[in-house]
Amino acid sequence: MGEHSLNKKQGITSLRIKRILITIVLILISIMCLFWFVLLFVNTTRSNGELGRGFTLIPSTHLITNIKNLYEGTIPILNGMFNSFVVAGLSALLCVYFSTMTAYAVQMYTFKGKKAIITFILAIMMIPTQVTALGFINLVSALGLENNFIPLIIPSIAAPVTFFYMKQYMASNLPPSLIEAARIDGAGELKTFNLIALPLMKPAIAVQAIFTFVASWNNYFVPSLILHDDTKKTLPVLIAQLRSADWLKFDMGQVYAMISFSIFPVIIVYLILSKNIVGGTTAGGVKE
């Protein structure tokens, strides 16, 4: 046996040790990420009395009771979930449809001022929503749209980030020749967009629909400023209401159930579609 192969063997062993150590660190980091949600789930299954008695990671049997109590309690949880679903669902739908349309406009047609328009959309991308919030609530109250979902849904039509993602995807996945072929066949422009371009954009649409849905589902700042009626509130606004109530009087099992309702739907959807989501971040994020 030569010295060389001995060295190589040592190298492989040290690499194996390194790999094991790194895997242990990764497992610890995963625990740091998941611990809170495991604890949330366990606590949702425990009664108020059990919760007062101390810490454990063993689930109890009161999951259904807690959900039932929450449902029958003073917080309009079912309303909140329904409102959140309507707002997030419609926002996602409108956002992806019109962002694709806007991207299609600058990608498939040549017209004067196109470059300026793209630069303009890039420039407005960084304006934070909070900065225009004052004018926004003035506008909403002037239009009499307080306690209404319209000001939460319609603005998602103009979404610069989604637009850029769609434009990027279109550049590499939607050949203009295809659109020209459709034109020769005599299809109208709107029809071509709806029947030829949209189906080919499905993967990008799916990714962005999820991102928009989640962002809208989690959105707290703007809804808290314009939704005042209990029955109109979305989940984050209800959470804030729960926080500002005298929470010590609450049945803690219900509090955990309420948090679960806000967090777990997104986690479940994410775990089903995680492959698309993790890949989708970078595709839109870094390029340009």
Place this chain on the structure above:
Amino acid sequence: MKTGKTNVVSKYNRWGYIFLIPFFVVFLIFQLIPLVNTIYNSFFENYMSGLRRVGPNFVGFQNYSALFKGGDLLQYFGNTMIMWIMGFVPQILLALLLGAWFANPSLRLKGQRFFKTVIYLPNLIMASAFAMLFFTLFADGGPINNMLIQAGMIAQPIKFMSNVWTVRSLVAFMNFLIWFGNTTILLLAGMLGIPADLYEAAEVDGASPTTIFFKITLPLLKPIFIYVIITSLIGGLQMFDVPQILTNGSGDPMRSSMTLIMYLNKHLYSKNYGMAGALSVLLLIITGILSLIVFKFTAKKEAK
């Protein structure tokens, strides 16, 4: 013949404008008008005194000077920055480390997809619900204190919510947890974009993995690095949901965790529109400058 063709093409191209209409109409109504209205309001005295509305009277830059007087603004800016840095430094360090591991082909790590899925997960969690969860978990009689007492690590419960640095640490930790996976994925994409022959050449020259990391990976990552830092800083300036829910909007103890947007939110709720306007414009200017830096660097990258 030729003119006929251009006519047909320009007939199609008219649709470019038509397809842009929804975006620009919505932008005009829901973003531009509010933006102009916000700037306009910043020059007017306009607030509620009890049930009576004072103003609107034009006062020039008075709202701006009032904003800087008294030191509240500086304190809230300081709070925001402290909590951002406390979350960002561990976040970028861990993201670099994880990115380097995931990008290293010779390690052949098993279960990469699982780990990426797990570390990205907190990014999708509703921040307000997450903060509410931490508030209940870290309450004086909450599960974390119970756990520490049961483990014999402490005798008395820690009052997490009444100490300046525990509250700030909790906010920073939540922000760290929410964002480090996202940062890892971004840096990893950058690292995978570095040509493999650069690494091979360095290895042939006998460079150690540490040297390779500092002399090749880091310098080539600079554009993405700057992108991550500045976008995170812009996001940090907008910090709201987590400290708002955790401290119930008070920023307690002693307003030491009150952020700029929480301050803005307070003005909006009390209908103090002049001050809210001035604060918004200030934030817009800061964000604008930071964004310009991002664009400058990303434009440079494209030119290369």
